[in-house]
Structure formats: C-alpha cells, structure tokens
Amino acid sequence: MKKQIVALSFVFLLITVLFSVAGSKTNGAVLGDNLPTPENGWKRYDDTDKAIIKEGYSTSRDGTPYQGSYSYTPDNNKPIYFDFTGDKVRIISRKWNTTNYYAEKVQLVIDGEVKKEFSIHGPTQNQTLMAEVVGLENKRHKAIIRVAEGYSKGINLDAIDIDENGELLAPDNNDTKMDARLYSGNSALYKLQSNGDLYAWGNNNYGQLGSGDTNKRTISTMSKVLIPEPITDIVIGNRFVIALGKSGNVYGWGDNTSLLFNDEGGLILSPVKFDKDIQSIIKAE
Secondary structure, three states: HHHHHHHHHHHHHHHHHHHHHHHHOOOOEEEEEOOOOOOOOOOEEEOOOOOEEEOOOOOOOOOOHHHHHHEEEEEOOOOOOEEEEEEEEEEEEEOOOOOOOOOOOEEEEEEOOOEEEOOOOOOEEEEEEEEEEOOOOOOOEEEEEEEOOOOOOEEEEEEEEEEOOOEEOOOOHHHHHHHOOEEOOOOOOEEEEEOOOOOEEEEEOOOOOHHHHHHEEEEEEEEEEEOOOOOEEEOOOOOOEEEEOOOOEEEEEEEEEOOOOOOOOEEEEEEEEEOOOOOOOOOOO
16 A cells, blocks of 8 residues: 555656646747747737837738738838837747848847847747847836847847736837937037937047047047937037937936036046936926
8 A cells, every 4th residue: 555655646746747847848938949829928919019110111921920920121220119018028030041131139128228139040930039038127118129239131020929917008209200300519519310329420528429438520430329229319518418218218428527427427438327217308598
C-alpha cells in the first residue's frame, strides 16, 4: 500500500511538471517567436486600428499576417504613434530576410524614453514578436515606433498586443504633422521639422546648439539636436534653450549657471530631461 501511494505521488508530480512546462511554452513567448495569437493576459489590435497613427504607410497581404495584412513604409522618417493604457506592450511585425527594405535598428519609445531597439531583419517569418516592454506603471502611455537616428529604410507593423485590461487609444494630439518652424535667438537659428526633429546652427559659446560641444555651426553644417522623441515646441532663453517633447517631457541645454536644469551648474552641452507632464511651454515677456 505504501509503494502504491509513493507511485501515485510520483505520477501526480510528473503530471504537474508536464502541465507547468506546457503552460510556460504557451504563455512564455520570447523575442523572435512566431506569435499568431495573443497569450493569456494579453489582447491584440490589428495594424488597421484607427487608434494607430501611421501616415504614408502602404498595405501588404504577403504571407499570413494577422487578419490578412500588415502596414509598411520604405521611408525612415515616418514614425508610428499610439497611446495605450496598462502596464505592458508588445510589437508584432513581419521579419524579413533582406536588408534592402527595412531599417537595421527600430526603436520603441514609451513616454519619451527608448525602451527597446530591434531589427526586422532575419529569416522571413510572419507575426513575429519583435519587442516587449512589461512592468510599466498602470496608466496611459504615449508610444512611438520609429527608425533609429542614422539608419535608413523603414518599418512594418502587423499588430500591437497590450494588457488584456488595457485599451489602445489614439494620441491626445492627432496633429502628428505640422509645418516646419524657424526660431531665432542666442545668435543661433533653430529649425523644427514637421516630424518633430530639431536642427540648430550659429554661435555655440554656451552649448546653446545642443550639439554636445561648443563648436560653431553654419547653415551647411547644422546639427540635429539629439532628443529621444519628437519635439512640438521650443523656447529660447538667455543662453539656453528648452524643448517640449510629444510625451510632455521637457528638455534643456546651454548655460546652466542659474541651476535651471540641475544643481550642478556650468554648461549643459546636450539636452537633459528636467520635467515631465507639461502641456505647453511659453516665453514670458
């Protein structure tokens, strides 16, 4: 009788282990896996969802993408915007076996911070888990999928997975496109492009160009101000500049002797984030 009890206990333990392993395979996808359906605790939105802002994208029905199609662009200056609630997000794309079409480095930016970098290159595979971010604060988040600075070619998107209790939302500001604007001050010029990129040239004695040095730039050698998200507006102060990111983060650079951006003083040659959750920046007259 004792041997039978031991044997039954062993069988029960073996079954438990097998179910545990099976469950981990079903609910433990890793980056690069084919993921045709969302796992437990997740829900999926197709790339055609109206909450996903992606201007200038085309549609392809090659292979077997989620719900029959995916969106793509060969251009490196067409980010994808969406908001979501919850504490996690996954990006599903078609992996492609050539470097001729898609960028070698794509970024997932959440609330102004680059959370993941990934490449769409590899053996061709549909519905591929390309990026995953978990452990976020359970609130509304602003997300951007974009080509990393310095890389050419474009992006494709098949679907987005989020927390099963969350919701995919259109960005608060649907004006993802705007006319380019030119600002002047500090003996320099600043050009804010329609895609949110900021370029600067002119005097740079105080690091007011945000170029990482104090070297002067001309219009032919203008430098891009490296900020990890699209910029919606800037204000030029006395020997410094502040910029408002699309997520509500605020960045500053230049003369920091008044301790505006941190307590260290001196010159700040590259943008630093010093505030968040800001709707607008205004220069007081």
